[in-house]
Amino acid sequence: MEPGRGDRAVVLLSGGIDSSTTLAVAVNDGFETYALSFDYGQRHRCELDAATSVAKLLGAKRHLVLAFDLTRIGGSALTAELEVPKDRTPGEIGAGVPVTYVPARNTIFLSFALAWAESLGAFDVFIGANAVDYSGYPDCRPEFIEAFEEMAALATRCGVGGHRVRIKAPLIDMSKAEIIRLGARLGVDYSLTRSCYDPTAEGLACGSCDSCLLRKKGFAESGIEDPTGYSNSRGP
Amino acid sequence: MEPGRGDRAVVLLSGGIDSSTTLAVAVNDGFETYALSFDYGQRHRCELDAATSVAKLLGAKRHLVLAFDLTRIGGSALTAELEVPKDRTPGEIGAGVPVTYVPARNTIFLSFALAWAESLGAFDVFIGANAVDYSGYPDCRPEFIEAFEEMAALATRCGVGGHRVRIKAPLIDMSKAEIIRLGARLGVDYSLTRSCYDPTAEGLACGSCDSCLLRKKGFAESGIEDPTGYSNSRGP
Numbered sequence: 001m002e003p004g005r006g007d008r009a010v011v012l013l014s015g016g017i018d019s020s021t022t023l024a025v026a027v028n029d030g031f032e033t034y035a036l037s038f039d040y041g042q043r044h045r046c047e048l049d050a051a052t053s054v055a056k057l058l059g060a061k062r063h064l065v066l067a068f069d070l071t072r073i074g075g076s077a078l079t080a081e082l083e084v085p086k087d088r089t090p091g092e093i094g095a096g097v098p099v100t101y102v103p104a105r106n107t108i109f110l111s112f113a114l115a116w117a118e119s120l121g122a123f124d125v126f127i128g129a130n131a132v133d134y135s136g137y138p139d140c141r142p143e144f145i146e147a148f149e150e151m152a153a154l155a156t157r158c159g160v161g162g163h164r165v166r167i168k169a170p171l172i173d174m175s176k177a178e179i180i181r182l183g184a185r186l187g188v189d190y191s192l193t194r195s196c197y198d199p200t201a202e203g204l205a206c207g208s209c210d211s212c213l214l215r216k217k218g219f220a221e222s223g224i225e226d227p228t229g230y231s232n233s234r235g236p
Numbered sequence: 237m238e239p240g241r242g243d244r245a246v247v248l249l250s251g252g253i254d255s256s257t258t259l260a261v262a263v264n265d266g267f268e269t270y271a272l273s274f275d276y277g278q279r280h281r282c283e284l285d286a287a288t289s290v291a292k293l294l295g296a297k298r299h300l301v302l303a304f305d306l307t308r309i310g311g312s313a314l315t316a317e318l319e320v321p322k323d324r325t326p327g328e329i330g331a332g333v334p335v336t337y338v339p340a341r342n343t344i345f346l347s348f349a350l351a352w353a354e355s356l357g358a359f360d361v362f363i364g365a366n367a368v369d370y371s372g373y374p375d376c377r378p379e380f381i382e383a384f385e386e387m388a389a390l391a392t393r394c395g396v397g398g399h400r401v402r403i404k405a406p407l408i409d410m411s412k413a414e415i416i417r418l419g420a421r422l423g424v425d426y427s428l429t430r431s432c433y434d435p436t437a438e439g440l441a442c443g444s445c446d447s448c449l450l451r452k453k454g455f456a457e458s459g460i461e462d463p464t465g466y467s468n469s470r471g472p
Contacts, residue, residue, distance in 0.1 A: 068304040073348070075355030097393040104351035107391045111347040112309070115340035119311030144390040151383035155343045155375045157333045 008122035009168075010034045010113045011060070015050030016195045017215060018128030018171055021183035023058050025170045026126045028186050034120060035060040036113055040105075041071035041079045046203040050194040057189055066112055076102040077197075084198040086208040090217070093210045097136050100197055100210065106139035110148050110167065117165050118156050129169040133176035133218060135210050145169045176218025184224055191227035200231050207232035244358035245404075246270045246349045247296070251286030252431045253451060254364030254407055257419035259294050261406045262362045264422050270356060271296040272349055276341075277307035277315045282439040286430040293425055302348055312338040313433075320434040322444040326453070329446045333372050336433055336446065342375035346384050346403065353401050354392050365405040369412035369454060371446050381405045412454025420460055427463035436467050443468035 009031035013019045026033050035055040037048055048065060055063035071079045077099040078084075084100060106129065113125045129140040138144060149167040158165065171179050183190065195215040196205035205212050207230030219226035245267035249255045262269050271291040273284055284301060291299035307315045313335040314320070320336060342365065349361045365376040374380060385403040392401065407415050419426065431451040432441035441448050443466030455462035 064308060066304055066308065068302055070351070072300060072302065073352050073355050075351070101393055102351075103354035103393070104347055104388075104391055107350060107387070108344070108347040111340055111344040114343060115306070115311070115338075116309045118339035119309050138393060139391045141390065144387070147383075147387040147390045151343070151380070151387040152340075154377065154380040154383045155340055157337055157339070157374060 007124065008032050008034060008061075008117075008120050009124040009126055010036055010117045010120065010122055011126040012109050012113055012128065013037050013051045013055060013060075013063070014128070015047040015054060015193060016128070016211070017176070017183065017190060017193055017218065018130050018179060019051075020054045020058075020128075020188050020190070020193045021179050021186070022126050022128035022171060023054065023060065024183055024186035024188045026124075027058050031124065033058070033060045034116065034122065035063040036109075036116060037063065037065045038109060038112070039065055039067040041069045043078060043084075044194065044197055044199055046199055047194045050192055053192040054188070057192060058187070064116070070102060070105075073103065076100060078102050084209050086206070088210060088213065090213075093135060093213065097138060098210065100135060101137050104139070106137070106144070107148070114152050114156065114165060118158055122165075123158070123163055124166050124168060126168045126170070128171055130171045130174065130176075130179065132174060133214050135214070142169070142172050145172065175221070176214055177221035180218050180222040180224055195228075204229050204231040206230070243360065244268050244270060244297075244356050245360040245362055246272055246353045246356065246358055247362040248345050248349055248364065249273050249287045249291060249296075249299070250364070251283035251290060251429060252364070252447070253412070253419065253426060253429055253454065254366050254415060255287075256290045256294075256364075256424050256426070256429045257415050257422070258362050258364035258407060259290065259296065260419055260422035260424045262360075263294050267360060269294070269296045270352060270358065271299040272345075272352060273299065273301045274345060274348070275301055275303040277305045279314060279320075280430065280433055280435055282435055283430045286428055289428040290424070293428060294423070300352070306338060306341075309339065312336060314338050320445050322442070324446060324449065326449075329371060329449065333374060334446065336371060337373050340375070342373070342380070343384070350388050350392065350401060358401075359399055360402050360404060362404045362406070364407055366407045366410065366412075366415065368410060369450050371450070378405070378408050381408065411457070412450055413457035416454050416458040416460055431464075440465050440467040442466070
């Protein structure tokens with residue numbers, strides 16, 4: 001069954017480049033979109049304000065922020081008292097799983113998206129996972145996305161009824177520059193988005209964590225001006 | 237790699253018969269157990285006190301209660317303002333997915349268990365899923381458990397390292413009576429456990445929801461006395 005225009009889709013929205021672009025793709029595909037964000041104890045909570053702005057800009061039908069505390073589970077620099085690595089080289093980023101990996105995060109996020117999809121009668125879940133310009137997280141790879149979809153077909157009432165929820169990762173094979181060019185074409189205002197893992201108290205991007213470095217590289221290669229204010233590049 | 241005595245295991249613990257028995261099985265297998273419960277907006281929150289008592293009785297190393305609000309997602313009589321069905325016949329229970337099904341609940345629960353396992357360095361997750369005397373929930377079937385384990389191997393850092401987290405459902409093929417006899421042998425005090433979906437304000441079991449009916453039938457068939465106080469069977 002192919003989706004018709006106006007069908008519902010749940011879109012995971014962190015407020016960064018990838019998820020914001022993914023929301024724009026879902027809207028452009030004709031879906032009525034239900035954006036889902038998580039307040040999970042991340043150090044970079046300002047991404048939630050970004051998600052709210054992006055959901056509004058792109059016309060999401062609803063934006064739901066679910067809260068749970070992953071700091072109680074630990075195991076990551078994003079939620080525990082570990083240092084966020086800075087100024088790593090492109091060769092270091094993506095080689096091995098870094099300390100900013102949050103255990104099973106995308107599994108948890110997709111599980112809630114699946115639940116909401118089933119409750120809404122939606123058969124499409126979008127995630128901005130990307131396995132090109134990424135941090136080497138295992139749960140961003142296409143084989144993970146496919147395995148989640150297989151599992152989801154067995155997990156749900158709609159699966160039992162033969163309606164399979166599709167897990168769509170439209171950016172999975174794209175470079176960050178390609179993603180930025182696509183989003184710009186679809187009306188994403190990247191000045192609203194936030195990528196930094198370790199922002200200042202004022203919400204300024206650090207400019208040197210993996211996520212900032214991937215963002216900078218993506219803008220540089222896209223030919224589109226980076227609207228981000230970085231705390232480490234304020235000139236004299 | 238087979239687990240040795242003293243290895244860590246995460247055990248999902250709702251505080252009912254099946255999860256309490258599963259915790260006893262994990263302890264008996266020699267694991268250091270980490271019990272995980274969820275305060276998700278269920279009407280039967282008193283099960284959390286039961287879980288705490290059971291975790292203490294059986295010597296869980298830790299008992300973590302994570303909170304998130306599934307009422308915001310809806311779609312179930314257990315979290316939304318729908319009526320819990322009462323006095324259904326054994327033929328009705330298990331035929332089709334009932335309104336007490338919570339969308340993707342076991343997927344969500346197992347996702348958090350997987351995250352905690354990865355953070356703890358545990359390679360075993362126990363769940364009290366049962367597909368015999370059960371309510372017909374899709375996410376209690378063995379094919380779901382297997383699919384989740386497949387997905388988990390791709391989702392995690394330890395999976396990338398070749399260490400697969402096993403999802404163990406030791407009760408999956410047992411009748412409720414067999415489960416009760418097993419738990420009694422392993423030291424579970426079922427007077428501490430709670431099964432009812434729709435308890436009274438005082439925490440007394442209703443005696444007529446599917447979960448109470450399955451519990452009553454299980455005790456009757458086990459030959460072990462049911463220690464539960466039911467609100468609808470208090471004599472004159």
